[in-house]
Amino acid sequence: MENFEFESPTHFAFGRESEKRTGELVKAFGGTRVLLHFGGGSIKRTGVYGKVVASLEAAGVWFVPLGGVKPNPREALVREGIGLARREKIDFILAVGGGSVVDSAKAIACGALHDGDFRDFTFGKDCKNPPVVKSALPIGVVLTIAAAGSEGSCNCVISLEPDNLKRTITGDRLRPRFAVMNPEFTFTLPPYQTACGLVDIFAHVVERYFTPSRDVRATDELCEAVMRTVVAESAAVMKDPSDYSARANIMWAGTLAHNNVCGVGRVQDWSSHGIEHELSALYDCAHGAGLAVVMPAWMEYVMPSGVSRFARFAEKVWGVAPGDEASMAREGLSRYRAWLKSIGMPATFAELGAKEEDIPLLARNLGLKDGQTLGSFRKLATADVEAIFRLCV
């Protein structure tokens, strides 16, 4: 087991009607002037917006709304939010939505406390040497999509235009102070978006599970526990979007998958996320759908470097009977692909709207210089990334 430092201080208020706690929690964490951040109109149609506003008003908390966050949240709106937060002397950012809204809120929370240009203190001068963020306004979340795990995580991903790059900001100060999680708020998600969330949650565990670290049984077991939960609950939620039990277990699994309780004490990988981010940056496809294409290809490519781990994955997550490790490993990957198909996810570049001829550009956008590599389970150079993209075609 590797040495680690870990904290996950977020206060989780989970369950039916938990949104009624929103105003009270904002106040408890010091919020008096709130930027209420959200996406498109869906939270107004579903009534979530009205419930949150009612809770803020009941608590006597002043707020200013800023909607318009799109999937793969954009730098432009973050900059608008930073300006608004400074002008209005905002002291708390409340994100109501899914991962994109939470990520946008985190970037604003970070930017509002820094003088100078947004990119300098988040991604580094050339967008390639991101510092760890040391301060940010406090953030609260009312979650409406189980997927990104941003409600408990220490980072966010922002799309930079016009460069078509996705870049990550990191720091424990970005962990939300609280997250209100009512599984009923996810009942209205369309099947495709629900499935994208399942893929993303599963992938957050995979990126931690495939590790070069040894003797990490405690977190291996946790990773497998969360992956099995996601797979086991997926059929129920795809069949009945209003299955509270399935929605609740998936929602909580989404937090466990990414607050890093499954990742401590182990070197992590994150190649598939890095590779996928270039896809969703260039084609604006859903992150989960991109992962459904990239991650099996990554597994196929790196499997020879760690067959035993893939055999364990096959046995513990997919119920493959013990036997020859190479056969088990292949069978596990086959069952993972079958599961992705069963929940309606794409399997190829074409289904994503991605183009084979863009592969060199996509690989180049990762920005790996000579000698630099991505990942840890197997270290990937640009040529390896291109090879993985080709497996997606």
Next chain:
Amino acid sequence: MENFEFESPTHFAFGRESEKRTGELVKAFGGTRVLLHFGGGSIKRTGVYGKVVASLEAAGVWFVPLGGVKPNPREALVREGIGLARREKIDFILAVGGGSVVDSAKAIACGALHDGDFRDFTFGKDCKNPPVVKSALPIGVVLTIAAAGSEGSCNCVISLEPDNLKRTITGDRLRPRFAVMNPEFTFTLPPYQTACGLVDIFAHVVERYFTPSRDVRATDELCEAVMRTVVAESAAVMKDPSDYSARANIMWAGTLAHNNVCGVGRVQDWSSHGIEHELSALYDCAHGAGLAVVMPAWMEYVMPSGVSRFARFAEKVWGVAPGDEASMAREGLSRYRAWLKSIGMPATFAELGAKEEDIPLLARNLGLKDGQTLGSFRKLATADVEAIFRLCV
């Protein structure tokens, strides 16, 4: 899944040489005048005390030592600590030791901020209506025993004299601000104490696992993950006390078992802990040893009320092949008992030094009035508790 609120804000610094972070962490969490709380002489013999003092001195943090905490920590020393904390204007309590030291530190942290008598605001006027604690001095931990999970938990247990009662204080303010966890510090634990820790960690999960709640797959899976980890690592640590990997996995499992990440969304039970506390209060036996006697008896007694859950426990934790549920359930209990025996734990009242004729007194000490019950998986009246004690004879 039940609605829940959960926070576990403790900052964990885990691994070799993590104790070097102690002084810096005390300062980061606002400590300037520290009460350094510990037990007997063992931390001085092993060098842990010197390392912690060196770290505090390097950080320029003033401290006053208070040693002498015994297993089943006593109210008298807590009262002494409260007086010392008030006189010396202490603003941070640092516990260096195992669960008893951490629990004693928590009680002092709580008492130092309250006027009036210690018992009034912790256990309630008659010691039977404990309020949730709303304020306490900040606490830090340097952990030397993997067992109680108090380094991440929201409560503590104190022995009240001369009443021979053990009572719990609860409140999220009792969660330590940080916990320094160097698995090497547990290398010197004698086998009996190591085994008592294993039993306690396992029991913390069992008390959450056996629940009347339904549809709690995410936390069922986590519970099973932690229980399997403890059992799997136990043989290695009993064979080689200096097995870093086994010590590290057990130490982290001990935190996961009791910071409540395994318990959210489910009604919990805690009967075995309640019953055992009367044993260790009256006979001053080790809590883990008491649990090794009480918990299998509790399982035997309540099994008819929930055979399916016991069958799942048997399959997922003990690897019993699926089949007739009643047979599986019995086989699971049998394997649990065999495991307890394999790590050298007692199985009977006699081995603990407990007396059959004290059973009515022990059951009465739990303080259940007519109509009151203990636990949730099966609700136990005083007569049920007596019956469970008789199964221990």
